[in-house]
Amino acid sequence: MIVRDLNVEKNTTRKVESKGWDSVRLLLKDDGVGFSFHITTIHAGTEHLFHYKNHFECVYCISGNGSIENIATGEVHPIHPGVMYVLNEHDRHRLKGDTEMVMACVFNPPVTGREVHLEDGSYALEGAPI
Numbered sequence: 645m646i647v648r649d650l651n652v653e654k655n656t657t658r659k660v661e662s663k664g665w666d667s668v669r670l671l672l673k674d675d676g677v678g679f680s681f682h683i684t685t686i687h688a689g690t691e692h693l694f695h696y697k698n699h700f701e702c703v704y705c706i707s708g709n710g711s712i713e714n715i716a717t718g719e720v721h722p723i724h725p726g727v728m729y730v731l732n733e734h735d736r737h738r739l740k741g742d743t744e745m746v747m748a749c750v751f752n753p754p755v756t757g758r759e760v761h762l763e764d765g766s767y768a769l770e771g772a773p774i
């Protein structure tokens with residue numbers, strides 16, 4: 645069994661900080677369960693173009709308000725506590741935080757802990773040429 649506390653792990657190298665967001669990666673590839681689990685905070689008033697070409701991602705909004713745009717279709721979906729989205733088609737998307745948004749995120753395959761976004765908004769697959 646693995647038990648971890650966000651209140652503890654947010655003060656370790658599990659916390660990754662980037663432009664307009666930060667994320668505490670509570671579960672990673674080396675935990676060996678086939679997915680990773682992150683608590684990500686999107687900072688208020690920021691927007692992000694992400695495209696996880698190499699991963700499926702599921703996101704659940706714990707707190708805050710914003711929106712997600714499907715770039716392929718132009719559809720915009722409001723995000724508020726209780727909303728989940730899954731990028732089951734590796735959808736390119738624009739995520740906007742009207743307020744700070746706290747999101748629980750699952751990645752399959754799991755991230756290793758070192759990823760930051762590439763130029764195209766994706767995370768590389770481990771071992772793949774960048």
Ligand code: 9YT
Binds near residue numbers: 660747
């Ligand atoms: C909400 C969202 O897209 N989260 C992605 C994961 C986060 N950027 C991380 O842990 O790298």
